[in-house]
Amino acid sequence: MTSSGASTANAVSPDSGEHWSAEGAWQVADGIHRIPLPLPLDGLKAVNVYVLETDDGLVLIDGGWAIEAARSVLERSLRQIGAGFADIRRFLVTHVHRDHYTMAAVIGGDHGAPVSLGADEKPALDLLLGPEGAAQEAILRGLVTAGAGSLVEGWRRAPGDAPDPAMWRYPDTWLDGDHSIAVGARTLDAVHTPGHTPGHFVFADTSEQVLFAGDHVLPTITPSIGFTAPAPIDPLGDFMASLTKVRTLPDLRLLPAHGPVAPSSHARVDELLAHHEHRLTLSLAALAHGPATGFDVAHELGWTRHERSFGELDLFNQGLAAQETKAHLELLVARGLATREDTPVGVVFAPVP
Numbered sequence: 092m093t094s095s096g097a098s099t100a101n102a103v104s105p106d107s108g109e110h111w112s113a114e115g116a117w118q119v120a121d122g123i124h125r126i127p128l129p130l131p132l133d134g135l136k137a138v139n140v141y142v143l144e145t146d147d148g149l150v151l152i153d154g155g156w157a158i159e160a161a162r163s164v165l166e167r168s169l170r171q172i173g174a175g176f177a178d179i180r181r182f183l184v185t186h187v188h189r190d191h192y193t194m195a196a197v198i199g200g201d202h203g204a205p206v207s208l209g210a211d212e213k214p215a216l217d218l219l220l221g222p223e224g225a226a227q228e229a230i231l232r233g234l235v236t237a238g239a240g241s242l243v244e245g246w247r248r249a250p251g252d253a254p255d256p257a258m259w260r261y262p263d264t265w266l267d268g269d270h271s272i273a274v275g276a277r278t279l280d281a282v283h284t285p286g287h288t289p290g291h292f293v294f295a296d297t298s299e300q301v302l303f304a305g306d307h308v309l310p311t312i313t314p315s316i317g318f319t320a321p322a323p324i325d326p327l328g329d330f331m332a333s334l335t336k337v338r339t340l341p342d343l344r345l346l347p348a349h350g351p352v353a354p355s356s357h358a359r360v361d362e363l364l365a366h367h368e369h370r371l372t373l374s375l376a377a378l379a380h381g382p383a384t385g386f387d388v389a390h391e392l393g394w395t396r397h398e399r400s401f402g403e404l405d406l407f408n409q410g411l412a413a414q415e416t417k418a419h420l421e422l423l424v425a426r427g428l429a430t431r432e433d434t435p436v437g438v439v440f441a442p443v444p
């Protein structure tokens with residue numbers, strides 16, 4: 092899940108010469124291909140799965156959303172490089188969100204290819220695999236703590252948001268802490284990058300000079316922050332610390348999960364850090380008008396790159412915006428610039444006098 096407005100700017104990917112979501116196996120580097128898979132929701136258009144060839148078969152980074160249309164596109168695209176599902180030896184999944192994880196879980200299970208996922212995604216899977224409705228209730232609680240209790244009934248009624256138990260299972264192995272992973276002759280640095288989700292990982296191939304960035308660093312949009320169940324305390328602080336960590340890697344070609352290939356991980360990390368610093372400044376300024384929830388402050392900010400007003404957003408994005416604003420306010424608390432108080436209508440923030 093991502094927010095802040097998909098853009099058509101720079102959407103032509105240098106590897107394909109076409110819109111980045113165009114079907115195919117697009118060669119990014121020798122033995123590395125980008126395969127965009129369709130998503131059922133409009134906003135993001137597609138998710139990129141990356142295929143790494145080895146002498147022994149294929150390793151896939153992310154799997155896509157387990158829908159029939161995406162499974163067919165993946166099958167056709169693999170055929171372009173002379174391969175099929177039976178050639179997949181392993182899935183490395185950047186994070187637990189369904190557009191990345193669920194098809195890896197399904198195809199990996201069908202074909203005996205182990206699936207690896209960040210260990211800190213386990214609480215989210217515990218909820219998804221727990222009692223019916225537990226995951227949705229946790230998500231709705233997140234809305235309430237952000238002061239967006241008025242959106243709860245609309246979210247509850249939204250179609251298609253109940254998790255489909257058939258596409259969820261635990262991974263075969265957990266990725267825990269920063270470590271390296273041999274993929275054929277390559278070595279990937281698996282780097283834990285909490286923020287968008289607590290167990291997010293990126294994978295760097297520094298000899299090939301590419302970064303498989305998942306949703307941590309996206310070229311034209313910013314990943315949603317604060318839309319996680321169970322909710323971490325300071326997801327934006329986590330995210331910005333993870334951006335700073337990725338900034339200490341060499342400057343790499345950015346291979347994102349959504350959007351075209353981009354030339355510089357450093358350049359995009361710098362833009363994302365500046366974007367959130369700016370939002371932190373605006374959020375602190377908004378608190379000067381009086382104690383407020385994330386929902387309240389979100390009304391005073393512009394949304395998407397078109398600076399839309401909160402009221403112009405749809406119900407779903409209003410909820411994301413309230414929670415992302417709460418994440419900014421929580422980081423202001425962590426920085427000693429604001430105070431927080433839990434109340435029945437959500438966490439209320441105030442500036443430090």
Ligand SMILES: [Zn+2]
Nearest residue numbers: 092190306348
């Ligand atoms: Zn995603």
